[in-house]
Amino acid sequence: MSEDQSETFKALAGYFLPAGTLEYFDLVRVLKDKEGLVLFLEERNELPEEFKGQRYHSKGFLPEVRVQDFPIRD
Numbered sequence: 001m002s003e004d005q006s007e008t009f010k011a012l013a014g015y016f017l018p019a020g021t022l023e024y025f026d027l028v029r030v031l032k033d034k035e036g037l038v039l040f041l042e043e044r045n046e047l048p049e050e051f052k053g054q055r056y057h058s059k060g061f062l063p064e065v066r067v068q069d070f071p072i073r074d
Helices: 003-016
Strands: 025-033 036-043
Touching: 003 025, 003 036
Parallel strands: none
Antiparallel strands: 025 036
């Protein structure tokens, strides 16, 4: 997949994810199963701009979860 196609796909995937999700997560894989599409996301390892310059302590990551939402409904 070309870089242009990848960016187009990410933009399209944004309609199926809760608002703002792609600001903190990267889309790494898409799988079609019997229930629909499964989008695999990885959290970005970067501090949001508003917290840069502050001390922080990483608590690690939680186990993966399956989020079912229909943001395209609006």
